[in-house]
Amino acid sequence: MTITQLQYVLAVAEHRNFTLAAEKSFVTQPTLSMQVQKLEDELDILIFDRSKKPISITDVGQKIIDQAKNIVAEAERIKDIVDQDKGFIGGDYTLGIIPTVMPTLLPMFLNTFIKKYPKVNLIIKEQSTNTLIRNILDGHLDAGIAATPLEIEFIKERPLYYEPFVGYVPENHRLSKKTSLTTEDLDVSDILLLQDGHCFRDGVINLCKTPKNLKEERFQIESGSFETLVSLAEEGMGMTLLPYLNTLELDSSKREKLKQFDKPNPAREISLIYHKSELKIQITEALRDVISSIVRGAIRFQDVKIISPLASA
Template sequence: MTITQLQYVLAVAEYKNFTLAAEKSFVTQPTLSMQVQKLEDELDILIFDRGKKPITITEVGKKIVAQAKNIVAEAERIKDIVDQDKGFIGGDYTLGIIPTVMPTLLPMFLNAFIKKYPKVNLIIKEQSTQTMIKNILDGHLDAGIAATPLEIEFIKERPLYYEPFMGYVPKNHRLASEELLRTDQLDVSDILLLQDGHCFREGVINLCNAPQSLRGEQFKIESGSFETLVSLADEGMGMTLLPYLNTLNLEEDKRVNLKSFEKPSPAREISLIYHKSELKIQITEALREVISGIVRGAIAFQDVKIISPLGKK
């Protein structure tokens, strides 16, 4: 039994196809198939049922796949131990970022991180929180940046910053005359929301204490971008809520429509999330240090109340 064989088993388990698993593993299909077969012969069991399409995992195979994940992760940890001992911070590092954070945060830290750690090959992917969680579990992401808390057993969360919500209230709105907004003034029926799948949408709904029955039913106007929501608000379609960093680049004529909340300001917690196995932790810590240092200067708010991105039960 070899680590390479276990890696091939994990690839087949994920892609349910020997040809695709070989392609993703950068080997030929006969080579991968032969190594998996050798492992099955050694163990005198079948890990995969090849008679079905897509390929399925046998009951004993499921247990082997689960253990293989642990073994492969621990083997990779050996290189981490050596790198940490040598003080080396480098190599490939794949980072997921949720769509409502990517456009504002990435330009703030990327250049600084690359200059400080030139030996890290940072691979960045925009992903939803649920996709990110699955990819961290499967080993396709080293870490992610998402709204927390997530309350997932195998995920560690390290808060990076707390980002206040800001109201974008056009002059013809019922709250336009308010100097500061209060959460009890919000009415979910006239707030423009992001489309389903965005955790910021869930945070806004939770902030408004909207019942489960209102989700996805009242709102016919939804968008995947804050820019569209601002434009719709300008057209008299309602108000919207924006994360603080998304307000920094608004045009001057639109900034007059921004309103803060009474303290404690509702805010979202943005964290670096990663597997509890802490692989490549030296790069994760370097990334956290750079981001926290930069964002700390951009967000001066202290008195905040964290709004959960989790859906109401």
């Protein structure tokens, strides 16, 4: 039994296809199939049921796969220990970022990080929070940047910054004459929301004191971008809420329609999240230090109230 054989088994378990697993493992399909077969022969069991399309995992095979994940992770940790001991910060590092953070945060830190740590091959993927969590568990991501708290047992959360909510209130809206907002002012029935699946949407709904059933309203508009929500607000379709960093690039005419909340400012907590095994922790710490130092200059709000990103009950 070898680590390589276990890695091939995990690849087949993920893709449920020997050809695709071989492609992702950068080996030929006969090589991968032969090594998986050798492991099955050694253990005298079947890990995969090849008679089904896509192939399925046997009951005993699932137990072996669960254990293989632990063994492969621990094997990778040996190299990680050596890198840490040598003070080496480099190698592949895959980072997932949620869609409501990536467009504003990535341009702020990426150039600085790659210049400071040129030996790190940073691979960045835009993914939803649920996908980030699943991929961190499966070992496909080294870390993620997401709204927290998530309260997941196997994940560690390291806050990077606290980003206030800001109201975008067009002219002729019922709140347009107010100099600042309170949570009591908000009515979810006239707030333009991101589409379902975005944690910022859940945060906005949680912020409203008495959410109504949106399906009872005369229309329902949900979008995947803040730019679209601002445009719809300009057309008199309602107001919207934006994360603070998304307001920095608005033109002067739109910035005049922004309204801050009374203190404590409702805000979302943005954290670097990673598996509790802390693989590649030296890169994770370097990434956190770079992002925290840069964002600290952009967000100076001190008195904030964290709004949960979890869907309201």
